[in-house]
Amino acid sequence: MIAEYDRHLAATPAGEGRYDVEVPAGWAVGGGINGGFLLSLMVNALRDALPAMPDPLATSAHFLSASVPGPAQVVVGVRREGGSVATADVELVQGGVTRIAATVTCGDLDRFAARGSASDRSLAEPLALPPIEECFASADAPDEVKAFVAMLGRFDLRLDPAHAGWGGGTPGGTGVVQSWWRLDDGREPDVVSLLTAVDVLPPVTFDLGLPGWAPTIELTAYVRARPAPGWLRIRHATKQLAGGLFEEDCEVWDSADRLVAQSRQLALVPRPMPS
Amino acid sequence: MIAEYDRHLAATPAGEGRYDVEVPAGWAVGGGINGGFLLSLMVNALRDALPAMPDPLATSAHFLSASVPGPAQVVVGVRREGGSVATADVELVQGGVTRIAATVTCGDLDRFAARGSASDRSLAEPLALPPIEECFASADAPDEVKAFVAMLGRFDLRLDPAHAGWGGGTPGGTGVVQSWWRLDDGREPDVVSLLTAVDVLPPVTFDLGLPGWAPTIELTAYVRARPAPGWLRIRHATKQLAGGLFEEDCEVWDSADRLVAQSRQLALVPRPMPS
Helix, strand or coil: CCCHHHHHHCCEEEECCEEEEEECHHHEECCEECHHHHHHHHHHHHHHHCCCCCEEEEEEEEECCCCCCEEEEEEEEEEECCCCEEEEEEEEEECCEEEEEEEEEEECHHHHHHHHHHHCEECCCCCCCCCHHHCEEHHHCCHHHHHHCHHHHHEEEEECHHHCHHHHCCCCCCCEEEEEEEEHHHCCCCHHHHHHHCCCCCCHHHHHCCCCCCCEEEEEEEECCCCCCCCEEEEEECCEEECCEEEEEEEEECCCCCEEEEEEEEEECCCCCCC | CCCHHHHHHCCEEEECCEEEEEECHHHEECCEECHHHHHHHHHHHHHHHCCCCCEEEEEEEEECCCCCCEEEEEEEEEEECCCCEEEEEEEEEECCEEEEEEEEEEECHHHHHHHHHHHCEECCCCCCCCCHHHCEEHHHCCHHHHHHCHHHHCEEEEECHHHCHHHHCCCCCCCEEEEEEEEHHHCCCCHHHHHHHCCCCCCHHHHHCCCCCCCEEEEEEEECCCCCCCCEEEEEECCEEECCEEEEEEEEECCCCCEEEEEEEEEECCCCCCC
16 A cells, blocks of 8 residues: 555656645645655655755755645755765745745665765764644544645654643743644655654744744755654754744654654744734 | 954956856865855845845745855856845856855845834844853864864854853753854844854864864755844744754844844764764
């Protein structure tokens, strides 16, 4: 059986670096589409274009216009090949309009691991979360939330209650949201799904009493290792809201306690609801 | 008097989004040129092309080949204009070869500040450094270091001794480097020089006993506010070295205790010296 996630990622080569894809309504959040999933969709097509460089080491993306469910094209333009990395421009286009303009530097993490192990070290503690069964399950979200956030039907999210007071109307003000996460159908994490993982939690602004859609302006993600099977642990945190903009840092840890992905995004603070 | 830094940033419009610039030998680090300065050079030209959007909110850059001192062109391609932000591809080219491929989303921070103040808040403590006179001054670096790192003649750097043990051969292993910093000639910081600031300290690998040049693969910087006059405080930190790659996070604080810039870069761990 092909997992739903992989069906959603499907890309059909259309020649000259172009791939036909379908933006699935199943990854909608309100009127928009989850940006992390769209990056996975783009990078999955890029891997077809650059098979010797399967790992998206650094993906930087500027969000130019709002994607909608339906047909789209991923357009890959390789900028440099050879040596230990390759760099490509990768765009998501709908009806002639660029939705996302990304640049991706990719490589082969196995080759990097083989040469780099002497200097390997971690200066961070693995993300500590309460046991999964003590966390708030996305499956238990109210029906109206599930209807608005269609992507909640694509995965299992288990939020740390210490940063989820907003769910009961009492945001903690910590500027942190953290969670266990795994895809449906037992689909194990890989370097492609890590790009979904870095943008899949509710924005940290929820815990600051500012609910609502927080449109991403720019997101850069680094994939640091191929993730081990099992649950991922994800942490979002912010340091500053200024001028209606905030940054959101993300760490993703795998079941082997490795820091497998890092990202930062600049986003717009949700506007207050009209009262 | 025009400050040396501004003379080094000079860009001459050459039509169709092209600007003639000169990569100054004065910003060399060994055989390379400081990447942050090159981003300032690129963004300074971009500001001429998009005068209504003077602030580089998000700059993401992939470093494709090594820049050398001498003539270069900055090539600006505007991707989207209108609304509160604009996005442009900005490249640094020498002899027909792209050195740096960047995408910049810019806007006007005054307009953002005017609409966003209700939600403004900081969740981070301003960077605390020892008094300037207790820090290690770049002016006191050994002559052979100054000869190798030409850019040390462009500014005044005052390293926190708590993370500068490597200077005396005893790296602290903290994965942190932090410093006061200001440009020569009393040239005050602005949004352009912040892009220099995020890459101007020695790499955090120095404090991990891994001295040497750490080539940047990708760097993304967010400018969060226009800096107040005076010294900047800069902190670099890393969480992980894996497969010969490390990430370096940067915060820049201004004299008014505001977090004015953030960046993260993915770089290659310096290779051990042959023994």
